[in-house]
Amino acid sequence: MTAPRVASARRYLMCPPTYFDVVYCINPWMDPSKPVDQRLAYLQWQRIYDVFLELGHQVELVAPLPGLPDMVYAANGATVLDGRVLVARFRHEERVAESPAYLDWFDSRRFEVRQADCVNEGQGDFLAVGELLLAGRGFRSVRAAHTETETFFQRPVVSLNLVQADFYHLDTALAVLDEQTVMYYPGAFAPDSQQVLRQLFPDAIIATAQDAAAFGLNAVSDGRNVVLPAGATSLAAQLREHGFEPIAADVSELLRGGGGVKCCTLELGLARSAAPEPKGAA
Numbered sequence: 001m002t003a004p005r006v007a008s009a010r011r012y013l014m015c016p017p018t019y020f021d022v023v024y025c026i027n028p029w030m031d032p033s034k035p036v037d038q039r040l041a042y043l044q045w046q047r048i049y050d051v052f053l054e055l056g057h058q059v060e061l062v063a064p065l066p067g068l069p070d071m072v073y074a075a076n077g078a079t080v081l082d083g084r085v086l087v088a089r090f091r092h093e094e095r096v097a098e099s100p101a102y103l104d105w106f107d108s109r110r111f112e113v114r115q116a117d118c119v120n121e122g123q124g125d126f127l128a129v130g131e132l133l134l135a136g137r138g139f140r141s142v143r144a145a146h147t148e149t150e151t152f153f154q155r156p157v158v159s160l161n162l163v164q165a166d167f168y169h170l171d172t173a174l175a176v177l178d179e180q181t182v183m184y185y186p187g188a189f190a191p192d193s194q195q196v197l198r199q200l201f202p203d204a205i206i207a208t209a210q211d212a213a214a215f216g217l218n219a220v221s222d223g224r225n226v227v228l229p230a231g232a233t234s235l236a237a238q239l240r241e242h243g244f245e246p247i248a249a250d251v252s253e254l255l256r257g258g259g260g261v262k263c264c265t266l267e268l269g270l271a272r273s274a275a276p277e278p279k280g281a282a
Contacts, residue, residue, distance in 0.1 A: 002243035005178065005224035005245075006223050008271075009222070010057045011058045011272060012059045013059075013077075013266040015072050015073075015074045016045065017064070019065070019066050019069050019071070020038060020070075020072045021038065021069040022036050023069060027258040028165050036256055041072075044253055048261055058271045065097070070259075076121045077122050077266055078102050081155065082153075085111045086149060087099055087102050088122040088124075116145060116149075117148060118142055118144040124140065124171050124263065126170070127171060131156065132156055132200075135159050136173070136174075137159060139169070159193075160196065161189060162188055169263075171217070173212065175218070175262065179223075181205070183205035183207055183235065185208075185211070205238050208235070210234065214232045215229045215232070215251065216235040219262055225244070227247045229255070230248035230250045
């Protein structure tokens with residue numbers, strides 16, 4: 001019998017898709033020749049935001065900036081653990097200006113903040129599970145960023161090599177469900193990384209190629225409830241079998257930019273009774 005899953009209230013940072021668009025191509029999902037339905041994208045983002053609130057989580061917002069259409073993918077902005085923040089250093093020029101916006105947001109609140117020296121795309125490539133940090137490389141974050149992150153957070157980093165361009169960030173190929181459990185798509189990883197994952201997580205939920213193509217692994221879990229893209233139906237069934245509660249969210253328009261539920265969600269830690277006020281607030 002599967003042990004009961006326990007949810008914990010979380011604190012998330014999101015960025016409204018006010019300026020969301022696909023005007024350049026930096027991943028295989030992006031096609032600037034196809035117009036974006038910005039109203040639909042906003043409704044899809046709002047649905048994710050509303051679900052988090054309905055589940056009892058706290059959601060804070062970073063202001064979107066014109067000219068930064070990918071800023072909606074807040075997970076890429078930083079890695080946050082234990083009140084410490086390593087702000088992203090983006091690989092592509094089109095996203096470089098996002099880093100100062102996230103740096104300013106965290107710096108104005110009670111966080112210990114540092115800008116990464118190496119190319120590092122935040123929780124897109126760095127996911128905490130228990131005391132470990134799983135770290136992706138191959139398309140965005142570089143191997144040196146894994147060493148930098150391990151030193152900064154003083155947590156062991158497990159380096160995983162991504163090999164399929166469609167799964168260019170770790171959070172497109174693997175999701176952390178609780179302190180011991182993950183789900184992932186083996187085909188996104190090099191053989192040696194697949195072996196590491198099998199050893200670390202022998203009871204992992206394994207996604208099919210169809211689930212992965214639906215961005216089903218770009219999911220957010222609170223330990224019990226798992227918000228994931230609606231197209232990953234067989235993955236949702238597996239989650240139920242393992243005692244989790246899947247909650248479907250349509251991300252079809254957000255996926256046009258190469259992002260889903262997790263891409264839109266930067267986890268800040270457990271929820272607090274009251275969010276900290278910005279420095280200098282009355």
